[in-house]
Amino acid sequence: MRKEIQSLLDSNISANQIERDTKVSKAVISKLRNKQRNLDDITLKTAETLYEYYINK
Numbered sequence: 001m002r003k004e005i006q007s008l009l010d011s012n013i014s015a016n017q018i019e020r021d022t023k024v025s026k027a028v029i030s031k032l033r034n035k036q037r038n039l040d041d042i043t044l045k046t047a048e049t050l051y052e053y054y055i056n057k
Helices: 002-010 015-022 026-033 044-056
Strands: none
Touching: 002 026, 002 044, 015 026, 015 044
């Protein structure tokens, strides 16, 4: 799951688009992308949401 979420974060999909599609805030996405927040610190719900989004994209 971690690898897939990181691939999503490293992709060219904008934080705005991910937020629109998943309801995960762009602030969280930006902090994860900029390494200001660690994947270990997100909720299971957020991780599952981002993982499902990656799998279905």
